[in-house]
């Protein structure tokens with residue numbers, strides 16, 4: 001009812017501009033800068049569109065073969081704005097191109113704003129949305145998806161050498177200004193709300209917590225045997241699956257060390273690492289470097305034969321991998337939310353995840369999965385063994401996790417909440 005009334009409104013109360021500069025919602029997922037944010041925005045926009053919103057998602061034109069305008073949902077669009085060369089530019093090097101991107105946004109709308117809300121994603125999209133908010137005086141809503149200060153602290157905690165100090169400092173300043181200008185910040189987990197308050201002084205009432213979602217029809221479980229046949233995986237192996245971008249903070253190194261430790265108990269243990277543009281002609285340089293680092297680590301730990309890198313896989317084929325696995329491991333050192341955990345829950349496989357960020361909330365320890373201390377292979381080994389040794393425990397965790405997904409994590413439900421938020425600001 002509401003949707004129809006809303007669509008027919010002649011004042012076009014239903015137009016929203018989203019900004020997702022490094023993450024094109026229609027991009028192929030699973031490489032350095034295409035992951036959870038892209039998936040989140042794609043699903044959110046498709047479902048907001050069903051509520052009658054006309055969303056334009058502005059992203060950077062990062063591939064000369066892409067169309068400048070593409071359709072998403074019935075009435076929504078992805079609009080690619082020129083900013084720097086029309087090719088991949090690492091996220092940390094995009095800041096100098098923000099003014100050009102914003103200028104091209106203004107040109108696209110012919111300097112006349114048709115939007116009722118500006119919704120920025122990450123600090124890059126937040127920054128462009130902030131400029132639009134200041135110029136046209138419409139509400140600014142922001143999803144950070146990850147926070148510079150937390151990411152920086154994580155690197156420091158684990159003593160990782162980084163030459164990104166200057167990039168981080170610029171990012172902190174921008175984040176602070178975006179927070180100041182925002183009417184509302186949507187965090188995917190309570191941890192981010194707390195971090196926004198403690199590390200950035202954000203008033204708690206400025207932050208709403210709303211998780212990510214998963215489509216149970218997309219991640220329907222298949223027969224394990226069939227999935228393994230299709231993927232040519234041995235039925236005898238005990239398979240630990242990782243799915244995600246190949247990035248240091250995802251903790252694949254911990255998984256590799258754990259496989260070495262597990263060899264004492266499970267001779268046929270294998271890790272399947274899905275993610276990263278590491279094969280074929282269009283490799284991503286950063287993914288490739290991380291892949292080489294991990295390969296070296298696997299060799300050093302003498303488990304090279306047990307770690308199998310698959311490269312990035314289209315979401316449509318991911319159910320095969322989830323269904324073929326015995327356990328999904330999410331070993332992140334920093335994880336603002338972690339859609340992969342939800343996908344594992346929907347796919348009905350047991351999950352062991354690190355006690356970090358959003359994972360602490362999505363996985364209820366001992367109920368819908370097991371949590372382990374981040375970067376602690378011994379603890380991860382223990383948790384894997386608990387599931388390996390008890391089919392009852394595995395079945396109990398899977399049942400509860402699936403129920404949780406049904407009750408709390410549909411994209412439809414999340415879009416309904418954001419629909420309410422938008423309405424409250426118009």
Ligand code: UDP
Pocket residue numbers: 029030031034035036037039243244245274275276311312313314315318337338339340341343
């Ligand atoms: N993904 C994918 N193909 C891959 C690797 C990952 O489609 O080869 C998807 C995965 O299914 C999930 C997203 O990328 O939807 C990763 O989201 P998550 O929130 O777990 O991590 P982020 O990318 O936000 O760090």
